[in-house]
Amino acid sequence: MESSHMKIRTIISALSVVLTTTLVSADDISINLVASNSTQQMVPGFQTNVFRYTANLVTGPPSTLTVLPNTYLGPTISVNTGDNVHVHFQNNLLVETTTHWHGLDVTEAADGHPKDAMPAGGSYDYDFIVRNRAGTYWYHPHPDMMTGEQVYKGLASFLIVSDDAEQALDLPRGEFDLPICIQDADFDSSNQLVFSGANMMGMFGNTQLINGRVDTNYSAATRIYRVRLLNGSQSRILKLAFDDGSPMVVIGVDGGLLEAPKQVPYLMMGPGERYELWVDFSTKNLSDVISLQSLAFDQLAGGIGQGDAKDIMTFTIDRSEQETLVLPTSLVPMGEIYDVADVTSEKVWPIVWGSGEFLLNGQTFDMLGTIANERASGDALEKITMTNLEGNIKFAHPMHLHGRQFQILSRSIAAGGVNAYNTVKDGLVDDGWHDTFLIMPYETVELLIRWSKHPGLFMYHCHNLPHEDMGMMRNFELSAQTCPADLNRDGVINISDFLEIIAQWGSPFGDVTGDDRTDVADILATIADWGVCSPGFRGLPQVPLRSGRPKPSK
Missing domain, CATH: 2.60.40.420 (Cupredoxins -  blue copper proteins)
Structure with a gap:
């Protein structure tokens, strides 16, 4: 056990580092985003009726919005890890809608859950800090039973995240x-x-x-x-x-x-x-x-x-142009590589055809509902086993989990699917971080996921959108973290966690207080929480579940 004098000297030393450290640069980005009915010249002759995202940048770098040429798809949104993003969304469609930031680890209120759909003429404010690594993400609607049509008619586009590690590589630009x-x-x-x-x-x-x-x-x-x-x-x-x-x-x-x-x-x-x-x-x-x-x-x-x-x-x-780039032999470290030995809980979510529809975890969609194996503690490491073995009708399903990316641990194929599986298996890339994956007929896929720190109600579903709109979608519910200041997850809040805050200063990744920022508030919370972790030890008010903004009245 550290002496109180040693603890104080270490903290003072670390604070001196903070006071002389330049904060990680992050932008405050504000966008007005509108979904509306429109037309587009897609093929010769009559124009095609479409849905369209349009946007204007209120604050932020001019490079934030890029309009794709001659298309009805929305503008590409480009941000950096750590950016503070505000999107004021106006629904000028004749039907309800939401906007989902596919792949981003955001709060429940910002995730675009169908319970937060706004009616025609309504508006909604999405606020989030970009926690994700550099990568290719996208945004699209997520209203219950209408996602497919709205994406099909044009409501979709790219959301590109950059970070320092990616920008340091010699990649095409x-x-x-x-x-x-x-x-x-x-x-x-x-x-x-x-x-x-x-x-x-x-x-x-x-x-x-x-x-x-x-x-x-x-x-x-x-x-x-x-x-x-x-x-x-x-x-x-x-x-x-x-x-x-x-x-x-x-x-x-x-x-x-x-x-x-x-x-x-x-x-x-x-x-x-x-x-x-x-x-x-x-x-x-x-x-x-x-x-x-x-x-x-x-x-x-x-x-x-x-x-x-x-x-x-x-x-x-x-x-003909001269090229000087060469393929890098290494790219970007993954960060935390999960160990199945550290898993705190396991869940099995089967896919089954029954009663004329695909059932996910034995259920169809319930707007606010979860069952016991669809609940977890925020930031817990769990193993999810998804199976596609039962029922007399089997399709491949692209399964998507909202929030944190996961790692694919294993795949196995039952005897009935081997021959067909051999025609696709060599093209399945399971390396790296995923939020969507294919599960084939007769296949079992094991995932390792450390759930988001954000408490609330989130979704997992088939991204074959007609299947999703039929009800092949479920919620999972995350409770608040037990011990948010234990950043290295060793059960004790000590100098190692304090130094991790210093290392992550100005980014979202040393956050203790739940605001996706690493700042003085996190230092104070860590000092207050110092010692052995125990459930409920801090006595802070719990963030209520299902805390999205209420659906506007029509």
Whole structure:
């Protein structure tokens, strides 16, 4: 046990470091975001009725908003880890909606839960500090039973997070940092989008869209590109590969860059997933046309409607430029690598077809409901086992957990699915941090997740949006952390935790008080909490669950 004099001397020394340390730079960003009915010239002839996000920047760097050209998709939002973000959202649609910041670890009130949907004409203020690593995230609506149609008609776009570790790498930048949203659609004879609605079969369009455009060719140089892929489709699972045999070099997944590049023969992507590729066109010849395709795979590995070969887009090499970049051998450390020995609890969430719908954890969606194995303590490390073994109808499901990213511990396939699984397994990239993953028929997937520090009600669901809108969605409920000042999780609040606060000063990652900032308040809380952790020891008021803003009255 440290003597009180030693403790005081150490704290004074650490405080002197704080007082002479420059705070991590973070921006205060304020955006006005509007969802409204609009039109877009998508195909020749009549304009297409769409939904559209528009935005204007109130405060923050000019680079925060980037409008994608000739599309109905929303503007790309670019932020840095630690930024304080305020979004005033105005719903000018004729139906209710919310906005979900897919992949971000935010408070319950900022997560876009359907209980917080605002009616037509309503507004909502989303406030959060960016806790996430650099990576490719996105934003889209999340109203109950209407998410699919609203995303399909245009309410979606990228949210790009940067941080110092990523910016220190020699990666492609500017026009060579290329976000690509892959979707498909159907048009009627009047050029209007045809939407099939919530159904077991899913939604598969005959027209390919890239960044909301039917023009799927990209004019490229003899350079290296960082291609940020988002599968924004309703249902389609992709098996991506280049037609000329160019390698699929993965450098990032949902939750940011990998520790090292990973080459795969093809890349499997379910709806909602994001992957970043290192695409090297530096050795191509002028006039070369490289096609990105979705290769055929066994329909039994995905479900009815899945597995057909499909052309996704082309890259036409039309200019010669000098390239100096080389593929880094290492990228960004993962940070905490979870150990199954440290797991405090285990949960099993089965997927089953029953009573004409897919059941998740034996249940359908209940707006405010959870059952016993859908509750946990904030910041607890747990193992989640998801199974897709039961029922006479089996589909692949892209499963998404709101809040913190997780690590994929293992996959196993039962005998009935082996042959089909062999047509997709080499393209499943489980390295790194994920918030969405594919679970195939007859498969069991084990995840390790340290739940968000933010208490409240959050969702997990299938990101095949027709399935989600049918009710394949559930809540999980997080209670407040038992011992928030125990940053190194050794059961004792001591000088190690204090020094961690100093190391994380100005970032969100040494936060003790729950405001996603590391500052003097966290120092004072740590001193007050000093000693052995015990449940409820601080006596602070608990943050109430289901604490989102009340739904505005119509």
